[in-house]
Amino acid sequence: MTLLEASGLAVRYGPGCPRCLESTGDREGTNQCPHCGSVVACADADLSVEAGEVLGVVGESGSGKSSLAELLALERDDDATTAGEVRYAGHDGNLLDVDYETRHDLRTGEIALVHQHIRDGLTLEFTGGGNVAEQLLSAGWRSYEDVRERVRELFEATEIPVARMDDPTSTYSGGMQRRVQIARALATDPDLVVLDEPTAGLDVSVQARVLDTFRRVQREAGVAAIVVSHDLSVVRLLADRTLVMRHGRVVESGLTDRVMEDPHHEYTQTLINSVI
Amino acid sequence: MTVLSVDGLSKTFDMHVLGDTQVVGLENVSFAVREGEFLAVVGESGSGKSSLLKCLYRTYDPSSGAVVYHGPDGDVDLASCPDRTVIDLRGDAIGYTSQFLDEIPRVPAVDVVARPLVEQGLDREDARGTARELLAALSVPEALWRAYPATFSGGERQRVNLAQALAPQPELLLLDEPTSALDPETRQAAIDLLSTSLGSETTIIGVFHDADVVEAVADRVLVLEDGRLQRVVPVDDYDREVVVG
Amino acid sequence: MTEQPAADEGAPGEGTTDGGTPTATDTADGGTPVPTASVDAALASLEDDGLRGYNYAYLDEHTKREVRRAMLKAVAIPGHQVPYASRPMPLARGWGTGGIQASLSLLGPGDTFKVIDQGADGSVNAANIRRLADNTADVTTTTDTTGADLIQSRHRIPEEVLTDDQRLVLQVPITDPLRNVDPSDAANRRRHAHANYGKMWVHLYENVVEYGEINIAARYPTMVAGRYLMDPSPIPRWDVPKLDDADHLTILAAGREARIYAVPPHTAVEPLAFTDREFTVERFPDQACHACGSTDTYLVEVSEEATDRGADAFETRYACNDTSFCEKRREHPELSKDHHLDREGVDWGPGTPDAAADDDTGSAADQGGTGQ
Numbered sequence: 001m002t003l004l005e006a007s008g009l010a011v012r013y014g015p016g017c018p019r020c021l022e023s024t025g026d027r028e029g030t031n032q033c034p035h036c037g038s039v040v041a042c043a044d045a046d047l048s049v050e051a052g053e054v055l056g057v058v059g060e061s062g063s064g065k066s067s068l069a070e071l072l073a074l075e076r077d078d079d080a081t082t083a084g085e086v087r088y089a090g091h092d093g094n095l096l097d098v099d100y101e102t103r104h105d106l107r108t109g110e111i112a113l114v115h116q117h118i119r120d121g122l123t124l125e126f127t128g129g130g131n132v133a134e135q136l137l138s139a140g141w142r143s144y145e146d147v148r149e150r151v152r153e154l155f156e157a158t159e160i161p162v163a164r165m166d167d168p169t170s171t172y173s174g175g176m177q178r179r180v181q182i183a184r185a186l187a188t189d190p191d192l193v194v195l196d197e198p199t200a201g202l203d204v205s206v207q208a209r210v211l212d213t214f215r216r217v218q219r220e221a222g223v224a225a226i227v228v229s230h231d232l233s234v235v236r237l238l239a240d241r242t243l244v245m246r247h248g249r250v251v252e253s254g255l256t257d258r259v260m261e262d263p264h265h266e267y268t269q270t271l272i273n274s275v276i
Numbered sequence: 277m278t279v280l281s282v283d284g285l286s287k288t289f290d291m292h293v294l295g296d297t298q299v300v301g302l303e304n305v306s307f308a309v310r311e312g313e314f315l316a317v318v319g320e321s322g323s324g325k326s327s328l329l330k331c332l333y334r335t336y337d338p339s340s341g342a343v344v345y346h347g348p349d350g351d352v353d354l355a356s357c358p359d360r361t362v363i364d365l366r367g368d369a370i371g372y373t374s375q376f377l378d379e380i381p382r383v384p385a386v387d388v389v390a391r392p393l394v395e396q397g398l399d400r401e402d403a404r405g406t407a408r409e410l411l412a413a414l415s416v417p418e419a420l421w422r423a424y425p426a427t428f429s430g431g432e433r434q435r436v437n438l439a440q441a442l443a444p445q446p447e448l449l450l451l452d453e454p455t456s457a458l459d460p461e462t463r464q465a466a467i468d469l470l471s472t473s474l475g476s477e478t479t480i481i482g483v484f485h486d487a488d489v490v491e492a493v494a495d496r497v498l499v500l501e502d503g504r505l506q507r508v509v510p511v512d513d514y515d516r517e518v519v520v521g
Numbered sequence: 522m523t524e525q526p527a528a529d530e531g532a533p534g535e536g537t538t539d540g541g542t543p544t545a546t547d548t549a550d551g552g553t554p555v556p557t558a559s560v561d562a563a564l565a566s567l568e569d570d571g572l573r574g575y576n577y578a579y580l581d582e583h584t585k586r587e588v589r590r591a592m593l594k595a596v597a598i599p600g601h602q603v604p605y606a607s608r609p610m611p612l613a614r615g616w617g618t619g620g621i622q623a624s625l626s627l628l629g630p631g632d633t634f635k636v637i638d639q640g641a642d643g644s645v646n647a648a649n650i651r652r653l654a655d656n657t658a659d660v661t662t663t664t665d666t667t668g669a670d671l672i673q674s675r676h677r678i679p680e681e682v683l684t685d686d687q688r689l690v691l692q693v694p695i696t697d698p699l700r701n702v703d704p705s706d707a708a709n710r711r712r713h714a715h716a717n718y719g720k721m722w723v724h725l726y727e728n729v730v731e732y733g734e735i736n737i738a739a740r741y742p743t744m745v746a747g748r749y750l751m752d753p754s755p756i757p758r759w760d761v762p763k764l765d766d767a768d769h770l771t772i773l774a775a776g777r778e779a780r781i782y783a784v785p786p787h788t789a790v791e792p793l794a795f796t797d798r799e800f801t802v803e804r805f806p807d808q809a810c811h812a813c814g815s816t817d818t819y820l821v822e823v824s825e826e827a828t829d830r831g832a833d834a835f836e837t838r839y840a841c842n843d844t845s846f847c848e849k850r851r852e853h854p855e856l857s858k859d860h861h862l863d864r865e866g867v868d869w870g871p872g873t874p875d876a877a878a879d880d881d882t883g884s885a886a887d888q889g890g891t892g893q
Contacts, residue, residue, distance in 0.1 A: 050360060100715055108719075123720070127730065130723045137726065138719030144729055144795035166730050208381035215380065219395050237380050240363050255334060255359050262336040266292035273293055 001051045001089065003191055003224050004072070009045040009084035011067040014038025016081060024248060026267065031062065031248040041067035041080070042248045049192065049224050051089075056239025056256055057228045058271070064248040066116065066196055069228040071096070073113035073194040074103050089191070108139040112185035114178075116196040121181045122169055128180045129155070129165040135187040154183035157217050159209075175206035182214055186221060193218070194226045199234055211237055232275055236260055244268045278346055279448060279479045280309045280332070285341035285355070287324075287331050287503075301327040301336070305505045307498060314470075314480045316490045316511070319500035325483040326374075328500065329450045331355070332481065333372045334362045345370070345448065368396060372450040373441035379425060385411065385436045386421045392444040403443075410439035415465045430457035438466060451482035455489055467492045490514070578625040578658035584608055588626040588781070592772055595783035600745025601713070602696050607779035611653065617675060618776025620692035621650050624673045627688060627772075628654060633661045635669035640677040640819070640842035647675075664845045667861040676739070678760040680818050680846040682859045682869040683769035685786060691754045693775040696782070698742040698752040718750050721793065729798050741800075744791045745784060753790075759802045759819040762870030764790040802871050811838040813850035817858075817872030818843060 012020065017036035024031050024040040032039050042064030049055050057065045071082060074095065086095035088110075098106070107113070112135075115121035122131045129151045136147050155162045158179040164172065169180060178198065185193045198214065199207040215238055218225055227238050235242050235256060242259045244252040244267065252265040263269045287301040302324045309315050317325045330336040332343055338355040345352045347369055352361060366372075371392075379388050389407035394400055411421055414435040420428065425436050438454045455463045463486070470480070470493050484490050490497060490511065497514040499506040578585065584606070591605035610618040628634060636651040638644040642664040650673060651662050663669050666679040673690040683689060699709040702720040712718065721742050728735050739755040743764070753761055754773055764771060764784050771784040784790055794800040809816045820839040841847035849856055859867040859874060868875045 053360075053363070104715060104717060123723075126723055127727055129730070130727045133726045134719050134723045137722035138717070142796050144726065144798045147726060147795075166727075205382070208383070212380045212383050216394075236378075241359055254337070255362060257335045258337055258359075261330065262289070264290065264337070269291070269293050 003049050003051045003053075003089050004095075005048045005087045006072065007046045007085050009047075009068060009071055009086070010043040010082065011041040011064070011071055011077075012038050012043075012081045012083075013041060013079055026246050026249050026251050029247065031064065040064075040248045042071075042245070045084070045243075045245075045250050047243060047250070047253075049226060051191065052222045052224055053241070054218065054225045054227060054239045056235030056242035057226065057245060058230065058232055058235050058242060059245035060230055060271075062247075063245040065228045065230075065245045067248075068245070069194050069196045069226060070113075072226060073111060073196075074098070074107055075113065076103075104138075108135060109188050110191050112188075112190045112193045114181045114185050114193060114195040114198060116200050118174070118177045118181065118201070121184070122177060124168065124170040124177075126169055127166050128160065128169045128172055128176070131169055131180050132184045132187055135184050139188045150187065151183075154187055157186075157220075158183040159213050173206075174202050175210055178202060178206075178210050179213060182210075182217070186217060186223065189221065190223060192224045192226070194228070196228050197231075198227065198229065199231060207234075214238070232260065232271065244271065277311045278308050279311045279313075280346070280481075281342070281344045282307050282332070283342045283344070285328075285331055285343060286339050287327055287336055288339045300503055302331060302503045305341070305500075305503075307505060307508050309479055309481060311479055312476045314482070314493055314495045315508075316494035316497045317481060317483045317500060318485070318490060318497055319506075323500040324503040325500055326452050327503070329372070329452050329481065329483060333366075333370065333450055335372075347447070368444065369446055370448045370450070371441050371444060371446035372452070373437050373454055374452045381426050382424050384422045385416065385425050385428070388425055388436055389439045389443055392440060396444055406443055407439065410443055410469075411436070413465065413469050414439055415462050431459060431462060434458060435462065435466065438469075442469065445478065447478065449478060449480045449482075451480060453483050453485065455484070455486065463489065575657055578628055579611075579653065580608065580622065580625050584622075585626040588622055591781045592623065592626070592783060595772070595781050596770070596785045598749070599785055599788050600749030600751040600782060602780040602782045604779055605781050607776050610776065612649065614777045615694060616646055617650055617673070617692045619774035619778075619781070620673045620675070620690050620776070621653065622776060623690045623772050623774035623781065624650075624654060624671060625658060627671055627690070628658045628660050630659045632658075632670040633663050633668055634658075635663050635666065635672045635845075636674070637672070637677060637679070637843075637845070638675045640679075640821075641844045643844065666843075666845055676755045676757075677819075677842060678756055678763045680841075680843040680858050680872070682862060682867055682873060683763075683767065684862065685768040687769045689769055689771045691756070691771060691773045693752070693754045693773045693780075694777070695740065696752060696773075696775045696778045696780040698740065698750050701740075713749060716748060716750075718793075721750060725793055725795070729795070734798055735794060735800065742793045744789075744793060746788050747791070750793070751782060751784075751790075757803055757819060758792070758800070759871055761790070761792050761800075762802070762868075762876070764788075765870075766790075766868075805839065808839045810841040810847060810850070812840055813847045814854055815841055815847070815850050818846065818850075819871075 015036055016038050017033060019035045020033040020038055020040055021043055023033045023035060031041065045068055047055065057068060059065045082096060084096060088095045132151045132154055133147050136150060141147050151165065152162055155165055160176055160179045169177060172180065198210065202210060211234060227235060229235050239256045241254065242256040243250050244259060244265065246267050252259060252263065252268045259268060260272060263272050283306050285305040286303050289299040289301060291297050291299055305328065317328060319325050327336060331338045332354065334354055341355060343354040345354055354362065386404050386407045389410060390403035393403035393406060408421060416432060416435050420432060425433050434454060434457045441449060441451065455466050458466060467489060494511045496508055496510050498508045588605055591603045595603045607619060608622060610621055612618050612621065634651065634654050636647040638647040641647065654660050655662055666681040669687065671688050671690065672679065675692045678689065697706065697709050699712055699721060702724050703709055725735055728737065739757055740752050741758050741761050743751050743753050743761060745751045753764060766787050766789065768786055770786055772781065773783065774781045792800040805820045808820055810818060810820060818841045821842045822837050823840045824835050824837050826835060858869060858872055866875050867873050870876055
């Protein structure tokens with residue numbers, strides 16, 4: 001079952017001009033329009049996600065992958081001009097056009113975002129449990145014991161020591177904070193989780209465990225995911241299919257192992273050959 | 277009953293990083309495999325053995341030709357079907373293992389082996405039970421089951437890898453040099469396991485460079501030379517002189 | 522609302538034509554009668570004129586009108602914080618400047634005014650505010666809750682049930698309940714706009730984690746008409762149920778923050794709580810007011826000289842926080858909180874006849890160990 005189908009997604013920063021699209025992209029070698037100076041963070045992006053599937057998005061910084069992820073996670077950036085269409089199972093119309101209330105409901109129920117920066121996703125003054133509980137409480141849970149039980153369950157699933165549940169999140173390690181984000185994202189059993197650079201800021205030794213945890217809970221919950229990373233190995237380990245982005249355009253897509261082992265596009269070949 | 281029909285399979289690589297040169301991997305390869313058959317793929321290094329398996333698994337995008345899998349739900353051309361069909365088939369029907377273990381670091385060996393089963397929906401503890409049996413059958417020391425494969429020797433890692441491929445009991449199993457790093461004793465264990473643990477309906481296509489293994493497990497032998505199919509013969513007619521690692 | 526604008530004392534028609542500045546005194550010519558030749562002369566002149574030189578109810582008519590407009594808007598959108606042009610008052614900010622602006626804008630010469638500070642009519646602050654209204658608005662003042670048309674209060678709602686011809690003005694130090702969870706007013710305004718109160722719920726959740734129950738002493742976050750989250754000002758939890766479906770109008774006014782909000786009569790006011798960690802009011806097990814013997818009123822600990830135990834000896838005792846009602850109870854110990862009403866079924870929070878019927882935890886008398 002197709003969960004999400006997006007076409008013609010575009011994010012632009014700046015005034016824009018009629019020549020923006022033709023003057024940017026992979027062939028032009030830039031994402032900045034030479035005529036009006038606007039940055040076309042991403043354009044012409046089409047993608048679809050099946051229920052339970054993991055889609056990877058790779059590219060170097062500035063390739064537009066985070067802009068794409070934020071657009072799909074219904075994050076709003078007042079500085080950006082966006083275009084395109086996102087169809088989502090069970091919803092009429094374009095998901096990019098929904099009002100605040102619908103967006104809020106979707107974000108507390110069906111589509112979760114794990115932010116690249118911990119600060120954007122968690123309130124560090126709250127307890128770890130409180131951060132997870134917030135998602136449930138925002139979705140209308142009103143029984144304290146139910147909330148408590150669900151938070152405990154999520155802590156166990158994401159391998160955060162339950163004993164630390166009532167400590168301020170600021171006292172957690174980076175890996176634990178990332179797990180709290182994942183637990184929070186999964187709290188209301190969403191259909192789709194968008195992870196923006198899930199290993200950002202983590203020690204190498206911690207990265208693997210976080211990825212493994214995510215993959216396990218992702219499979220167990222049957223939740224679909226869009227994983228955005230500059231790190232090929234993150235996408236290789238998590239994603240069924242992968243998009244490669246450069247200069248704001250999707251330059252290649254396919255089965256993750258196919259993209260990694262039989263890259264067609266020149267840029268992808270360079271990217272694969274650059275892995276140390 | 278034929279499980280897989282390969283017809284005119286070719287693979288050419290466009291190497292943009294090498295100044296747009298083209299590298300031929302496979303050229304016009306055709307063969308068919310019957311249900312329950314064990315087909316060994318042999319050939320010199322660089323003859324295209326691994327490329328062939330990867331084309332069958334769609335890790336490589338075939339340039340031309342057809343790879344038709346005659347599954348329970350009908351025929352699927354693995355060379356041209358949508359990515360998602362491939363993903364679905366990989367989930368239960370078609371297994372693949374390479375000589376290199378490709379796993380998330382810091383996951384215990386038993387969970388590495390159990391993972392495909394868990395992804396099929398099996399209970400975690402049941403999956404671990406099966407995983408332990410397979411690891412034991414492949415003589416992986418019990419002390420290593422809770423350890424991370426990244427710290428293992430090549431042979432130990434390869435056995436974990438093989439156990440992972442065998443665990444879900446796929447209908448078609450693609451093995452790329454699964455025993456290359458094993459010492460004779462464990463290799464024998466692996467061979468025993470291959471011939472006993474799988475049901476008679478499991479079809480295996482395996483790349484081997486070891487003639488003893490080929491003779492022990494294979495029904496037929498496919499010989500590749502410079503990306504071309506040289507011949508497919510029953511294992512009894514197979515001239516072991518051509519096999520070079 | 523029953524009060525008439527203060528400007529009615531002048532000729533009503535003129536009020537709009539001459540710039541809207543008629544006052545209680547005869548300064549309609551626009552000049553000031555105060556000579557400025559010397560400070561002494563100015564002071565002497567003020568003494569001669571009494572109120573002359575000041576507007577009726579201290580504030581000029583434009584200001585009062587603007588405050589009234591803000592109040593009307595606040596009534597129209599219950600619980601929503603309405604900005605207004607808070608003026609400097611002859612009180613320090615934080616001493617009830619918002620409350621007095623609201624009161625002075627509402628009061629007319631026929632009104633009776635009561636001011637309490639933490640339940641006491643006699644505190645310096647309450648007395649000052651009362652005197653300002655007395656001096657400038659020509660109102661009658663009282664300490665009797667049932668006799669007042671308008672009650673201005675800091676941090677309490679009286680024990681005696683307020684009626685539909687009374688108004689309550691509460692002084693508010695901090696207007697936004699969400700400031701406890703996020704210092705950004707801009708972000709909080711967005712949350713109010715979308716009724717997005719998840720962060721406050723987390724605050725309550727963590728409160729229960731820490732104390733086993735919701736342990737917010739004052740400023741209890743409260744939903745008004747199911748829409749806006751409101752800071753009911755630092756009244757104790759004891760007083761919060763009195764706002765729910767009340768007969769009277771409550772105006773909450775903050776001078777420093779220049780915001781006014783309101784709970785109109787018969788509006789649903791619901792303190793936030795979990796279904797399994799309910800809202801409870803303060804408990805005073807086995808305590809009674811040492812002066813009047815009440816066990817159904819909000820009690821505070823007082824430390825008093827124990828004269829029978831010699832000089833410098835002190836003892837801690839419990840006393841009614843509402844001094845006016847306490848005095849009445851001393852005369853008539855059985856006086857009920859709705860003694861002045863001639864109707865049944867009064868639910869005015871803790872200690873009123875029908876409160877216990879629908880809210881066990883609201884009754885002070887039988888507070889055992891519930892809510893643990």
